[in-house]
Amino acid sequence: MMRTTPSLFDVNRFWKGFNEYKNYKVDNKQHDFFKLFRNEIPVAFEKVLKEKQFKNQNYISIKASTGTGRISDSFWIAFLDNRLTTKGKRVSTQVGIYIVLLFSESGDNFYLSIATGTENFNLTEIREQAKAGKQFFARQIQSNERLLGFNTDEFYLGTSARPKKYAASALINKKFNLFTFDEEQLLNDLFTLNELFYDYVYEHYLEENKGETEQENLIKKKTIRRKVINVEKYRLLRKEKEIANELTGKAAEEFVFHKEKDYLIREGRNELAQKVDWISNREDGHGYDIKSYFPDGSDKFIEVKGTKFKNNDYQFYLSERERVVAEERGKEYVLTLVENVGNPRLIKIIKEVRDPIHKMCLKPLNYSGKLKPEGFQDNDE
Known part of the structure; x- marks a missing residue:
């Protein structure tokens, strides 16, 4: 177990503020809960993770949301690697893959998860895209004693579309009760999940759909989640991947x-x-x-x-x-x-x-080519 750390947040203050804040229609930046959830808790996490040398912490932004303008049905605190979750010029949970704490609409439960962006996908598509990832993580739970308490079942966050999408996109999760959770256990699980997260990114996420035939890609075209990653950021990830794979x-x-x-x-x-x-x-x-x-x-x-x-x-x-x-x-x-x-x-x-x-099914992944000689005439022309 890691050494005792300062409290991430005061549960009583959280609970009182949460129930007051849910009655608002729009965000209130002056409210004590807004300051606690959107500012103080991310800062507290950032301090602890820096002290304990969280893997790739220099690339990770910790962001919390109670909604954008309007109060959301589900609050979250996300750990976003900017190389995997950048949309345009900003880091966003709408794209990519990331670790996140998802809070139920009642506020008394939250789920530590690896989830994926849900932008432009309906609930059925999200569930279909999450299927392979959930099967993969289910196998890891069976063989990794450090994943005790984790599962791949879809959980309940709320009745409206947004919390349903959040829950459906989670590939692996562990449930915590606001009033009984142990902070040290939460941090241990967060560090364990972070190690698993990057192993998964290096070995699988960056390689998904590599080696598919053209026909297989056409079949999957409507359901595969396209990974659009900035060239420079992708280069950094590939370098890390190569080092990890070599080890x-x-x-x-x-x-x-x-x-x-x-x-x-x-x-x-x-x-x-x-x-x-x-x-x-x-x-x-x-x-x-x-x-x-x-x-x-x-x-x-x-x-x-x-x-x-x-x-x-x-x-x-x-x-x-x-x-x-x-x-x-x-x-x-x-x-x-x-x-x-x-x-x-x-x-x-x-x-x-x-x-x-x-005894293997081999598929070529690359083609060798060179320019045609000057004056060459194609027979089809």
Whole structure:
């Protein structure tokens, strides 16, 4: 547990102010609750997160809303990474993906969530778009003890359209009661969710729809949520993603390297175990990560793919070099898939595919091209 922190807000003051404020038709900037909710609570969160080195805090704006002009049916406090949630020149919950505290219309419950922007989508479309994300996070809840109390069920915020959309867009959530919640637990859960949030962004959110065929994209055209990200901000995210993926990959390779040695020792092939070589730890470009051996002494070339998540639908990418070497080596080449990388208790090999080229569905992601020579005439012209 983290050390005790100053109170984020006074519950009695919150409750009294909330019930008074809900009777207003429009925002009242002079009201004590407006000052508490829109200004003091975000500042208190910002101070705590800075002290505890919240991941990517330099990119995160903490914003709270009781409505824009008119009082809203659902209040929220959002943690917005400006690289993912910028609309025009301002940071907004209308687009992108973010962590948010969503308050019910009664004010006595709130939900810590990962949610997505709902702009220009109706309730049915939002639920359809959230389906895959909820399935993904449901698997993580089953395997991550730090997610105790989280779920992917749609919760109740209110009867009108806006709170229904907010609740439908939440991919994962945990319910807190205003009068009984433990502040330290809330902060622990917020930090846990933030780590999960960026792992999800790096491994999945930035990669969604990558590798889809044209026909598949046409089918999804009406339901996929387009991610429009500023070029410079996207470059920063991609750089972070590459670093995170490299660390995950190396940890997965190290795990497989030791597993290979242990396996050969158990098979009574100590001399082969001593020759197992983690090649990619010192050189790149071979088209595989580990040179090992089958118990009969024949060569075994292992390419490792790792994910930080429990993943029943494992999507991975092969470089052209890896594809060529896999084809050349045939049954000597083994693709090894590892899940829960970074979790010493749960990390495991979920699949070893020998001669993977003949057992996978591969889709080309890029095209090579060059300009036609001067004077070239296309036959269709």
